[in-house]
Amino acid sequence: MLLEARDLTKVFGGFRAVGGASLDVAEGEIVGLIGPNGAGKSTFFNCLAGDNPPTTGTIRFRGQDVTKATPEAHARAGMARTFQVPVTFEDMSVAENVMVGAFLRHGHRAAARRVAEEVLAFTGLDHLADTRAGSLGTPGRKRLEIARALATEPVMLLLDEALAGLTPAEVRLAIELVRRIQQRGITIVIVEHIMEVILSLAERAVVFHQGRVIAEGAPRDVVDNPEVVAAYLGHHMKRVRRG
Amino acid sequence: MKQWPLVLLGFVVIAAWPLLTSDVFLQRLGALVLLSAISASAWNLLGGYAGQVSVGHSVYFGAGAYASLVCFTHFGWPPIAGAPVGMLVSMLIAAVVGTPTFRLRGHYFSMATIAAAELARILAANVPLLGAAVGLMGPPVPRSAWDLSFISPIPYHYLFLAVLTLLLALTWQMQRSKMGFYLAAIRGGDRAARSLGVPVLRYKLYALLLSAAFTSLAGSLYAVMIGFVDPDSGLGILISVKMVIVAALGGAGTLFGPLVGAIILIPLEETTNAMFGGSGTGVTFIIYGAIIVLIARFRPGGVADLWHSLITRGRRGAARGA
Known part of the structure; x- marks a missing residue:
């Protein structure tokens, strides 16, 4: 495994943003992290990038323990990232x-x-x-x-909502770019809100809800998972009905 | 750089300045402009290029000035021989002050530097070895050429010009190298810089060490020329503020910004001082305040920014005309 994150938790004051989430990423993959707002995926992502070390848990990258390593050490080790707000x-x-x-x-x-x-x-x-x-x-x-x-x-590229806020035409261009990056042999972990992006790009999707991983698998299957529908889309449905 | 002919012209004018006039006031003004340009350019390495606005650089200026006159008073050395001592002491102070304060951001960093500088001023005013509140004097009459004690300002002009040229050449080289890019990245944002592998704290410290060493050299040169230092003239907060204003007026983070700022500000200051005499020192403060307000309101990039937009506007105009 290129990246192994085990049982990460991240606590801010009394709030548990990530509660025991794990993720394995193999070399050459594109993995999508999805989940509703506040699911903890961005926090988890920042733990991986070294921006904000986890409260507990371990992260190994290319066989080395990088749990508490600084962002610059991550960059040197071959992990690059983008930011949600550029x-x-x-x-x-x-x-x-x-x-x-x-x-x-x-x-x-x-x-x-x-x-x-x-x-x-x-x-x-x-x-x-x-x-x-x-x-x-x-x-x-x-x-x-x-x-x-x-x-x-880098060996691995972490993209934090790199496609959010783009028009559909720009999204298509960006998807094409991410594909070409993967073809260069760079492993990609992408946090994304737009379902279409995950469906067309990721080989594997990991769904976050309330700080935990609730489902994992091929994006098509994950989308049909009842638990995911309840957590992600179901929540949305309820709001629509209420409105 | 397309502006080399202009730079060369500027250099020739500055080099010829004291020979163009026989007025000692104007000759002295030239030397003071260059001295101020040295200290502001040294400040610029940290405050401009790395974007870490220190308002406590008087510590390094004072360390240089005091080192020169302490070496003269206590060991009988020529004051200029104290310059390397001052630079070493300054770098030591920089390492001690910089390591904790660089964890602070923005205004908090600036305030911490002020606190450190004020501490140094109060300390100097109470240490008899440093002349306490009375200060230290240089050689009253030159014992040899090494005392660099001249009646005419012209030798100082060329000494300062040589140091400034060296400093700007070094800065230019730095600006084009990895370090220049890393400092600019740090100015642009710590978080993004670190994500690209920039060891932020280390590079801030490099910039501070270099900046402190040259600020200290400016302090030593000041002591050599003026032949006197006391807590206010060597370590007063106005010295720090002046470095910031001179650099910001010309354009912080640009190679020639501090020099341009000094060319504008120092004659203004010296003229008001000459006009109003001893009671005119207050006028200097008013001018500083007005300049801060004007820069902040209209041109945060200083004269360099104004110049740049004038050039682009000129080019656009020319293109439209063609």
């Missing part, structure tokens, strides 16, 4: 943003520049290379975050 370096150009990522494995400016150019071409941002990152719209920022993460030459 945080690009606004004052820098698109190319410079990507170079920051490239400097992780390439100390020299020329080498970092080369890697950045390659990644920009791969992600279709090459025509925006000299644009100030702050002037990009949401789709551009999300794509730039992915590009920047790829420049660190």
Whole structure:
């Protein structure tokens, strides 16, 4: 297993955001984490990325214990991520943003520049290379975050709602990009709200509800699981009926 | 960089400045502008490039100034020989102050630096070895050329110009290297920077060490030229504030911003001081306050930002005309 997270819990004050969730990810997979709002998937995700270490539980990545490792140690170990709300370096150009990522494995400016150019071409941002990152719209920022993460030459990419807030046409482009990233041999874990994305992208879906994993399997089967319907869609149905 | 001819022109004008005039006031003004540009450029390494706004850099300035005059007073060294001592002491202080305070963000970091600087000022005012409240004097008459004690401001002008050139060359090199990118990433956001593998605390500390060393050198140069330091002139909060304002006025995080800021602000300050005499020091504060308000309200990027938008507007205009 590339990533093994065992019995993670995360407690904020008196609130248990994640309560004993486990996840295994094999090399080359695309795994989707889904669940209603507040299900704990983003918290779980931040535990995996080292942004917010779990209260209890262990995380092993490429055979090494990374439970309490810092985000920068995760990056060095080969785990890259994007953020739910994109945080690009606004004052820098698109190319410079990507170079920051490239400097992780390439100390020299020329080498970092080369890697950045390659990644920009791969992600279709090459025509925006000299644009100030702050002037990009949401789709551009999300794509730039992915590009920047790829420049660190990761083994695994964690995408936190990388497709939320995009128009259907942009979603299709982003899905195509994620597929191409997987074809490069990069394992992907994606947190997503949009069912369509998980259905068309993920080979395996893991459903969170109230801090626990309540179902796991092929996305089609998971969607039909009565427990999932009750937790996820059923909740929604009730609200519709009440309205 | 497309602006090299302009940079060269600026350098030539600054280098020729004291030879263009025989007025000692104007010659002295040139040297003071360069000295202020050195300290603001040193501050800029941390405050501008890394975005960590220190309002306590007077500690390093004071350490440099005091080191020079302590070495003269107690060991009889030429004051400039105290400069490396001051730089070492400053880097030590930087490591001690920086390690805990870098965990603070934004305003909290700035306030912690003020607290550390005020502590140093009060300490200096009570240590007899440092001259306590009275301060320390440099050599009253030069014993040798090494005392760098001149009546004319011209030798200081060229000494300061050499140091500033070295500092800016170093900054330029840093800005283009991995460190420059990492500092800019830290300024852009800690969290995103760390996710890309940037060891944030370590790089902040590198920036602070470099910044402290050069700020200290500016302090030593000040002591060499003025030949006197006391707690207020070496460690007063106004010294820190001035570095921030000079850099922010010209453009924090840009190579020539601090120099441009010094060229605008120092003549203004010296002229009001000359006009109003001893009672005019209050006017300086009013000018500083007004500048802070104007920058914050209209141009957070300083003159560099204004210049940049003028150029793009000019280009657009030219393109439209063609």
